[in-house]
Amino acid sequence: MFKLTLLSALSASMSAVYAQDILGLSYNSTSPYGQSQGILSLVTGAYGYGMTEAAGSAPTLSATYDSTTKTLTQVCPHPGLIAAMIPVDGSSPAAYAIEWVDSTVTLPEGSTTTSLFPANQGLDTTLGTKETVWYxxxxxxxxxxxxxxxxGWVDEDYSQNGDVTSWIDTSDGSSITC
Structure with missing residues (x-):
């Protein structure tokens, strides 16, 4: 009986740890005109699924981050797709679309699947230069x-973007179902 109870407790605690690793993804934006927030929904992209902003408060898009492979992998609604940053041709400053792609898709030169990572209850990127207001x-x-x-993402700071900044928020996504 003790072994079964201990095994059940260990199993439950391991499930809770795994559930905390699932990130719910939403957006937040601030500007001189106020703030907005909502969920991210998927649209057909050039190489997979792009994201667009939608009304709502409960995220429907979730992902996990693997610190070993440095990849963000979608859990819902399309399990297994990975987040890719795909360069926008001819953009200055550098701009990237963020799409969820199959790992077998051939992406254009300069694309990366290892640049997005969770930080400060949101996503950040290893690309570009860290700005000094929002860090x-x-x-x-x-x-x-x-x-x-x-x-997507652009290598400029909020002042170059008309004092507007948006970011991808992360929350506990363990309750999101596909």
Whole structure:
């Protein structure tokens, strides 16, 4: 009886640890005109699924981060897709679309699947230069990739973006179901 109880307790505690690793993804934005927040929903992208902002308060998109492979992998609604930052041709400053792609998809030169990581209850990137107000690299905002208008990232600070900054928030996504 003791072994079974101990095994059940260990199993439950391991499940709780795993559940905490699932990140619910949403967006938040601040500007001189106020703040906005909502959920991220998926749209057809150039190489997989891009993200767009949508109304709502409970995230429907979840992912896990693997600190060994440095990849962000979608749990819901399309398990196994990985987050990729895909360069927008001809952009200055550097701009990237963020898409969820199959690991077998051939991405354009300069793309990365190891640059997004969780930090300070949100996502940050290893690309660009850390700005000194929000302490994140660049700004998350909409970009156009091959005609698709989707959430992305640009190597500029909030003042270069009209005092507007957006970011991808993370929360406990263990209750999100596909």
């Amino acid at each position: 994140i690299n660049g700004v998350f905002k909409f970009v156009t990739l091959n005609g698709a208008f989707e959430f």
